[in-house]
Each structure stands twice: as C-alpha cells, then as structure tokens.
Amino acid sequence: MTEPDDRSGRLQLDRFLPYQLSIASNAVSNRIAEIYRDRFDLKIPEWRIMAVLGDTGAATQRELTERTLMDKVAVNRACRTLEERGFIEREPNATDGRSHHLELTGQGRSIYDRIMPLALQMEQQLFASFSAVEREIFARLLLRVREQAGALEPEGESVLAPRASSA
Amino acid sequence: MTEPDDRSGRLQLDRFLPYQLSIASNAVSNRIAEIYRDRFDLKIPEWRIMAVLGDTGAATQRELTERTLMDKVAVNRACRTLEERGFIEREPNATDGRSHHLELTGQGRSIYDRIMPLALQMEQQLFASFSAVEREIFARLLLRVREQAGALEPEGESVLAPRASSA
DNA sequence: TGGAGTTCGTTTCTACTGCAACCGCCTGCG
DNA sequence: CGCAGGCGGTTGCAGTAGAAACGAACTCCA
Numbered sequence: 001m002t003e004p005d006d007r008s009g010r011l012q013l014d015r016f017l018p019y020q021l022s023i024a025s026n027a028v029s030n031r032i033a034e035i036y037r038d039r040f041d042l043k044i045p046e047w048r049i050m051a052v053l054g055d056t057g058a059a060t061q062r063e064l065t066e067r068t069l070m071d072k073v074a075v076n077r078a079c080r081t082l083e084e085r086g087f088i089e090r091e092p093n094a095t096d097g098r099s100h101h102l103e104l105t106g107q108g109r110s111i112y113d114r115i116m117p118l119a120l121q122m123e124q125q126l127f128a129s130f131s132a133v134e135r136e137i138f139a140r141l142l143l144r145v146r147e148q149a150g151a152l153e154p155e156g157e158s159v160l161a162p163r164a165s166s167a
Numbered sequence: 168m169t170e171p172d173d174r175s176g177r178l179q180l181d182r183f184l185p186y187q188l189s190i191a192s193n194a195v196s197n198r199i200a201e202i203y204r205d206r207f208d209l210k211i212p213e214w215r216i217m218a219v220l221g222d223t224g225a226a227t228q229r230e231l232t233e234r235t236l237m238d239k240v241a242v243n244r245a246c247r248t249l250e251e252r253g254f255i256e257r258e259p260n261a262t263d264g265r266s267h268h269l270e271l272t273g274q275g276r277s278i279y280d281r282i283m284p285l286a287l288q289m290e291q292q293l294f295a296s297f298s299a300v301e302r303e304i305f306a307r308l309l310l311r312v313r314e315q316a317g318a319l320e321p322e323g324e325s326v327l328a329p330r331a332s333s334a
Numbered sequence: 335t336g337g338a339g340t341t342c343g344t345t346t347c348t349a350c351t352g353c354a355a356c357c358g359c360c361t362g363c364g
Numbered sequence: 365c366g367c368a369g370g371c372g373g374t375t376g377c378a379g380t381a382g383a384a385a386c387g388a389a390c391t392c393c394a
Contacts, residue, residue, distance in 0.1 A: 013218055013234065017290055017306060018195050023236055024309040025192030027316035028185050043350090051180055062372060067180065069190060071352060076373065098359050098372045123184055125319060129311050138308050139184060142191040144296050149194035152292060210380095229342060238382060243344065265342045265389045 021145070028126055035122060040115060045070055045078040047115065050104070053088060054112035058103035060093065087111055188312075195293055202289060207282060212237055212245040214282065217271070220255060221279035225270035227260065254278055 013019050029044070036042045042050070048068045053059060056067075061079060065072045079102060082088045087108035090100035104112055127135055180186055196211070203209045209217070215235045220226060223234075228246060232239045246269060249255045254275035257267035271279055294302055 012222065013215065015306075016218075016286065017294060017302065018199055019215075020306055020309045020313075021192050022196055024313040024316075025188050027313045029189055031316045031319055032185055045351095048180065048186075051183075055179060060372080072373075073352065073375090074350095076375095077350095080374095096360070096372080100373095119183065126312060126315055127184060129315060130308070134308060135184065137304065139182075139187055141297070141301060141305050141308075142187045145293060146187075146191040146194045148293055148296060149191075149198045152198055227342080239343075240345090240382070241380090244380095247344095263342080263390070267343095 031126070032122055035118070036115075039118070040111065042115075043078070045074045046082055047119075049075065049078045049082060050087065050108065050112050050115060051119070053102060053104050054109065054116065058091070058101040060096075060099040060101060062099060064102070082108070198293065199289055202285070203282075206285070207278065209282075210245070212241045213249055214286075216242065216245045216249060217254065217275065217279050217282060218286070220269060220271050221276065221283070225258070225268040227263075227266040227268060229266060231269070249275070 033044055036044070036047050040047075045068075048070065049064055052064060052067045059067070061072065061075050064070075064079070065075045068075065070078075079088065083090065083102075086105055088102050089105050090102055093099045093101055127138075130138065200211050203211065203214050207214075212235075215237065216231055219231060219234045226234070228239065228242050231237075231246070232242045235242065237245075246255065250257065250269075253272055255269050256272050257269055260266045260268050294305075297305065
C-alpha cells in the first residue's frame with residue numbers, strides 16, 4: 001500500500017508542500033463548515049461576518065471585506081442573508097449615503113454568543129495534539145508563506161483585492 | 168487601525184488558526200494555479216493527474232482518485248480534457264472491462280518533464296524563507312491537523328470518500 | 335447459471351465562488 | 365454650482381465543485 005521510500009528526482013505528490021497545505025486546509029474547512037451548517041445553518045462567509053461584527057461592533061461592507069479578506073460580493077451576499085434571517089441590521093450611514101452601518105441584532109448577538117465558544121472549542125479539538133509552542137510556530141509559518149505568496153504576486157492586487165474562500 | 172492587544176473572550180479572526188490556514192492555502196493555491204494556467208493552460212486537477220501518472224506510471228481513475236484525494240468526478244473531467252489534448256491515453260483494461268489504464272503519451276511525458284521542475288521551483292520560491300527544518304516541521308504539523316480533522320469526521324468517509332480541491 | 339448486490343465510470347443537476355459591468359452617491363476641481 | 369472621476373454596493377453571468385442518479389461490468393453465492 002504505502003510506497004517504499006523513493007528519492008529519485010520525481011515529485012511525489014505527498015512531499016509537495018503546497019499540496020499538503022491544500023489538503024490540510026480543505027480537511028479543516030470542511031469539518032468546520034459542516035458543524036456550522038448542521039448546528040446553525042450558517043455558511044463560512046456568514047459566520048465570518050458575524051465574528052467580526054460581534055468582535056468589533058458596527059461596520060460597513062467595505063470594512064468587512066477588509067477585515068475578512070473576502071470578496072466584496074461574498075460579503076454582500078452574506079450580509080443579505082444574515083439580514084433576512086434577522087441576525088444583523090442596517091443603520092443608515094449619516095456621513096455617506098452609499099453605505100450602511102451593519103450590526104448584530106439582539107438575536108444576532110445571542111447567536112454570536114453561542115457560536116464563538118463553539119469556534120474556539122473546534123479549534124481546540126482540531127489542534128488538540130499541538131502544544132502551545134507548536135501552535136505559535138504553525139501560525140508564524142502560515143503567515144510567512146502567505147506573505148511570500150503575496151510577494152510573488154504578478155501585479156497590483158496584493159492585500160487590497162484578494163480572493164479567499166472557505167473556513 | 169490595528170487593535171491593541173485584546174484577550175477578552177472575543178475571537179479575533181486573525182488569531183483563529185483555521186482561518187489563517189485557509190487564507191494561506193488560498194494564497195498559495197492561487198499563485199500556483201495562475202502559473203500553470205498561464206504557462207501550460209492546465210488546471211490544478213489536471214496537473215495533479217499528470218504528476219501522479221508521470222510519477223508512478225499507468226493507473227485507473229479509481230487509483231487516481233485515491234492518490235490525488237480528489238473527487239472521482241473531478242478526476243474524470245481532468246482525464247477527459249487531458250485525453251482530448253493528447254497528453255494521456257486510455258488502454259483497455261484486460262482484467263476489468265469497466266475501467267481503463269491511463270498513461271502519459273509521448274507528448275504528455277514531454278510536458279511532464281517540463282512541468283515538474285517548475286513545480287519544485289515554485290515550491291522553492293514559496294517556501295524560500297523556510298529552513299530545511301522548518302519545512303519538515305511544517306509538513307508534520309500539516310499532516311497532524313489533517314489526521315485530526317479526519318478523525319473528527321462524523322461517519323464513514325474518512326480517507327475513502329474525501330473532498331479536496333485546489334493546489 | 336443466474337440473479338443480488340457492488341463498483342467504476344459517466345452524466346446530470348444544483349450550489350457556490352469570483353469577475354466584470356453597472357448604478358447611485360460622493361468628492362474635487364474648473 | 366456642475367460635471368468628471370472614483371468609490372461603495374448590487375446585479376448578472378460564467379466557471380467550478382460536489383451530490384445524486386445511472387448504466388455497464390464485475391463478484392459472489394445459491
């Protein structure tokens with residue numbers, strides 16, 4: 001079943017770091033997405049919006065795209081459904097008629113209060129085998145690849161017009 | 168702009184490991200996908216198939232889904248387009264009429280020979296700031312989360328019916 | 335042998351993501 | 365003022381991924 005150890009010039013997908021990264025990320029994202037879907041009927045983008053709003057208070061969509069690194073369309077859609085479900089509401093923005101201040105409703109906050117502990121608990125479980133030091137190292141390494149990938153970017157976009165998705 | 172250090176019960180998206188993992192993975196995947204698209208007009212699933220076939224020789228789609236951890240539909244589609252482009256070909260499978268043995272054509276192999284060095288070079292660039300030890304650590308940590316995520320899986324599937332995607 | 339149940343591959347359908355064009359408001363300069 | 369250009373937000377559209385359904389081939393066992 002498992003290949004013996006072959007070290008010729010060949011690639012060996014399992015040793016290819018970007019591949020490993022992708023697999024791991026997907027596994028984690030899927031697990032988390034599943035939990036939120038089952039328990040709260042929330043998708044990751046929606047959950048992220050809730051997280052930010054609950055964490056730092058009212059914000060415009062513009063600010064939310066910045067904080068979540070999601071596409072502005074994704075933010076818009078997530079906000080819309082959250083609004084329809086009564087978890088957030090839009091206050092008119094006195095200083096700029098184009099945007100609104102979005103914030104959690106009472107109901108939204110109560111969901112938030114149930115969601116956040118769950119998030120931390122899941123993180124806890126997923127990284128259960130990691131020591132505190134390892135988590136720290138892991139976070140730093142992730143940040144470094146991410147920066148490097150950003151640096152290799154062809155032109156323009158970088159942090160300002162990124163594309164991100166799950167979890 | 169940047170919050171001072173707040174450690175109340177709040178979540179702080181930037182400290183949430185699954186989120187960081189997702190962001191980093193996307194950044195890397197996007198960069199790689201871009202390169203392959205521009206230079207060879209190959210998508211990640213197609214590239215993966217080529218990698219495995221070039222690496223270990225002929226295989227059925229079934230085997231390819233196992234090795235690449237991709238959905239069988241994704242594998243099918245990738246194989247189809249690779250076949251249409253003349254990079255791989257199907258030999259009838261003597262022992263099982265349902266499947267075929269897929270392998271690289273001459274042309275496919277010559278592409279493979281150009282692609283693999285590029286892959287290694289990109290990995291090199293993306294992880295340029297990593298020492299050999301750090302790469303090793305990173306790989307191990309990734310493997311551990313992945314296994315943990317698999318272990319938390321609700322039921323059945325695990326390694327046998329996974330879902331994965333880019334890079 | 336012949337049927338029940340399973341597996342491989344394929345097709346189809348649906349959901350989601352991301353880009354690009356677009357609309358209305360805002361700002362700055364003539 | 366007023367109009368040119370830019371920005372926040374929205375809508376439409378295309379590409380992609382995954383789920384389910386299906387046909388054909390295989391296995392096993394009576």
